[in-house]
Amino acid sequence: MAERIRLADVAEYAGVSTATVSRVLNGKSSVAATTRQAVLTALDLLGYERPEKLRIRPGGLIGLIVPELTNPIFPHIVQRLEKEMSAQGYTPVLCAQSAGGTTEDQYVQILLDQHVAGIIFVSGLHADTTADSARYRALLDLGIPFVTINGRNPDIPVADFSSDDEEAVRQMVRQLTVAGHRKIGLATGPERFRPALDKVAGYRAGMAEHCPGQPERIVHTLFTVEGGQSAASQLLNDGVTAIICGSDLMALGAIRQVRREGLRVPEDVSVIGYDDSGLCAYTDPPLTTVHQPIDDITSAAVTTLMSMITGSRPAQVPMFFQCKLVFRGSTAAAPGSED
Numbered sequence: 001m002a003e004r005i006r007l008a009d010v011a012e013y014a015g016v017s018t019a020t021v022s023r024v025l026n027g028k029s030s031v032a033a034t035t036r037q038a039v040l041t042a043l044d045l046l047g048y049e050r051p052e053k054l055r056i057r058p059g060g061l062i063g064l065i066v067p068e069l070t071n072p073i074f075p076h077i078v079q080r081l082e083k084e085m086s087a088q089g090y091t092p093v094l095c096a097q098s099a100g101g102t103t104e105d106q107y108v109q110i111l112l113d114q115h116v117a118g119i120i121f122v123s124g125l126h127a128d129t130t131a132d133s134a135r136y137r138a139l140l141d142l143g144i145p146f147v148t149i150n151g152r153n154p155d156i157p158v159a160d161f162s163s164d165d166e167e168a169v170r171q172m173v174r175q176l177t178v179a180g181h182r183k184i185g186l187a188t189g190p191e192r193f194r195p196a197l198d199k200v201a202g203y204r205a206g207m208a209e210h211c212p213g214q215p216e217r218i219v220h221t222l223f224t225v226e227g228g229q230s231a232a233s234q235l236l237n238d239g240v241t242a243i244i245c246g247s248d249l250m251a252l253g254a255i256r257q258v259r260r261e262g263l264r265v266p267e268d269v270s271v272i273g274y275d276d277s278g279l280c281a282y283t284d285p286p287l288t289t290v291h292q293p294i295d296d297i298t299s300a301a302v303t304t305l306m307s308m309i310t311g312s313r314p315a316q317v318p319m320f321f322q323c324k325l326v327f328r329g330s331t332a333a334a335p336g337s338e339d
Helices: 007-014 018-025 033-045 073-087 104-113 134-142 165-178 194-210 225-237 248-260 294-309
Strands: 060-066 090-096 118-122 146-149 160-163 184-188 218-220 242-245 270-272 289-291 318-321 324-326
Touching: 007 018, 007 033, 018 033, 033 073, 060 073, 060 104, 073 090, 073 118, 073 294, 090 104, 104 118, 104 134, 118 294, 146 294, 160 165, 160 294, 165 184, 165 194, 165 242, 165 270, 165 324, 184 194, 184 225, 184 248, 194 218, 218 225, 225 242, 225 248, 242 248, 248 270, 294 318
Parallel strands: 060 090, 060 118, 118 146, 146 160, 160 318, 184 218, 184 242, 242 270
Antiparallel strands: 289 324
């Protein structure tokens, strides 16, 4: 209950005055949205139950459809989206898919039955080049505001927010060649997915620019540990000294396979991941990876969706966000080259 909350504790954690905490708890409108969110965050982290009046979400519900939660990048995206939505007064309805479970189309129907104010699709069928985009045009015909993340689709006239996968992989190739690598492999996801295709395009552009004459070494597999291990087995047979992976999970699988074949990371083979998941700095060795600007992506996606819900018509174009290569212990100079 609100009367059991120690205002001083909440104020200290949130970095505000006790008077501000009191105004938030009493539902006063004179508190800035960011300040209100800081107080609510402090309440939750300190283990207090929110007062009843603070549980009401006047903005309504927003559907959030994600492919699955086993890949650490998706819980990260979900968490950031939830924070952005809450700051706007909306409650997310999480729809996480799994193999053999509820499909994206089934989730959409459930959300429509709940009269959601809008939907955010993360790495959904919009990113699958073999999927029928008519399902999304049907939503537009119904007047349902929605945006997509991680998979721009030219056949769907809505805003998409994605990392610039092509440029990120091109830069990976460049950095590896600076370190003396020439036999560079790419392990990425199934060919039908746009993020995988963009990574392939970046790899090819980087190799053409920095390693002309080298053959392509590309393996399409699953964005999983097992997928990375399988891809690494094929690439190591081709003599690579560096493996670029389409996800951090794939990179962990690649490292496992390198070691199973009696080789060392990074002395014999360098491995690069993608996503910069939370535990990458603590793996053995710490994983060099690509940091996706998730905060920027989710903020832009929610802001755009909010404007659509209120009747605005934002630009229906893809927006690409620049990634950052984070160097850690899984990469080194190519064997036999100078540091």
